[in-house]
Amino acid sequence: MNIKTFQQKIWDFYSANKRDFAWRLNPTPYNVFVSEIMLQQTQTFRIIDKFELFITRFPDFKTLAQAPFVDVLECWKGLGYNRRAKFIQQAAQHIWTNYNGELPSDPNVLVKLPGIGPATSCSIVSFAFNLPTIFIETNIRAVYLHEFFPNQTEIHDKELMPLVEQTADTENPRDWYYALTDYGVHLKKEFKNPCKKSKHYTKQSKFEGSDRQLRGKILEQLLLFKRCTAPELAELCATPEEKIYSITQDLINENLIEFDNNFFMIKR
Numbered sequence: 001m002n003i004k005t006f007q008q009k010i011w012d013f014y015s016a017n018k019r020d021f022a023w024r025l026n027p028t029p030y031n032v033f034v035s036e037i038m039l040q041q042t043q044t045f046r047i048i049d050k051f052e053l054f055i056t057r058f059p060d061f062k063t064l065a066q067a068p069f070v071d072v073l074e075c076w077k078g079l080g081y082n083r084r085a086k087f088i089q090q091a092a093q094h095i096w097t098n099y100n101g102e103l104p105s106d107p108n109v110l111v112k113l114p115g116i117g118p119a120t121s122c123s124i125v126s127f128a129f130n131l132p133t134i135f136i137e138t139n140i141r142a143v144y145l146h147e148f149f150p151n152q153t154e155i156h157d158k159e160l161m162p163l164v165e166q167t168a169d170t171e172n173p174r175d176w177y178y179a180l181t182d183y184g185v186h187l188k189k190e191f192k193n194p195c196k197k198s199k200h201y202t203k204q205s206k207f208e209g210s211d212r213q214l215r216g217k218i219l220e221q222l223l224l225f226k227r228c229t230a231p232e233l234a235e236l237c238a239t240p241e242e243k244i245y246s247i248t249q250d251l252i253n254e255n256l257i258e259f260d261n262n263f264f265m266i267k268r
Contacts, residue, residue, distance in 0.1 A: 001147050003167055010143070014179030017186065019044075022051060023127075024178065029103035030060055032128035036120055037088045041081055044185075050079055061103070064089060065096040070266045073256070074223055080212070082219055083254055086267075087115025105129045126177055132170040136160060138195055139184025140177070146187050146194040156199045214239060214247050219256065219266070227263040 021044070023035035034054060038047040057075050058064040064072070069089060076085035091113040095103060104110060105128070110121035122133035136144075136157055144160045169176035187194055195201050207213055217237045221228055225236075230248070234241040248264055251257045258267050 006147060007167055007169070009147075010176075010179045010183055013183050013186070014175070017182060018178065019182050019185075021048065022055075027127055027174065029124075029128040031055060032124055033091075033103055034088070036124050036127065037084055037091075037115060038079060040084060040115075040120060042079055047079065050076075061092045061096045061101040064092040069268070070223070073219065073266060077220065077223065080216065082216065082256060084115055086254065086256055090114040091116060103128060105131060107133055123177065126173040130172065130174040132168060132173045134161065134165045134168060136164060137181075139181045139188070140164070141198055141200075142184040142187050142194040143180050145197045146191065149197060153197045154199045155197055211247060214243070215251065218244070218247060218251065218264075222257060222264060222266050227265040229262055230264070233264065 021035070023031045035047070035051055038051060038054075054075050058067060058072070067089070069086070072089050073082065073085045076082060076088075094113055095101060103124075105125055107118070107121040107125045110116050110124055111118055113121075116124070119135045119137050122135035123137065125131050126133045126135075141157070141160065144163050145155055148163055149155050149159075214237060217239075218233055221233060221236045225232075228236065230241050230244050233239075233244045233248070237244065248257060248259070252259060255267050257264050
């Protein structure tokens, strides 16, 4: 497809179908930072209410950095991938301590923060500061696969990145990436998921009965009861005690919980 034709198609779609979210309507660096970490591996509709709750409870980097972790995890509950609650606080602590609470506008700095990879560091910079960066996430990937590789499969991101760079709007990258994202969401609803043509595509494992589900159950019980023994968790989660020990060890290694005097509890 011709580059200019492609750009016009994206802008026309966005003009008629743009989505409004709180973090888009008020794209402060902090709001963007929170929303982009929440959006990792999580669908947009699931974070809308959580985002509002989170920034009300933790309105800035200082508040988030200094809050007890149990409060952060409680507020995060329901979003899944709970390590992100630890990462978002650790990143906020680094920003508060080393940058006086001001979010750096350099993706090479952001990528060194906990839980922030290359794509997220670039998306934060473009959305928070309207500065041009080049990145791919799942909805953007769907757009380029659908429009430029209609009859091909096993497409590597290294084939997409030059197209992302060639088509980028360097004057208004914030809205350009919003437009790409919204069009990608549309494509996934209208067509068989274009991302299945990507070499990087993997089907998400079943959640029901998974270790991910059990991790969430354990954290939920510890938030509710504050401290529990392994037998208590086994009963509350309807899971064999040996499985509880296996999962809790992972959670301890990730600094989400701790073990003291036979009791598990959320990391202090």
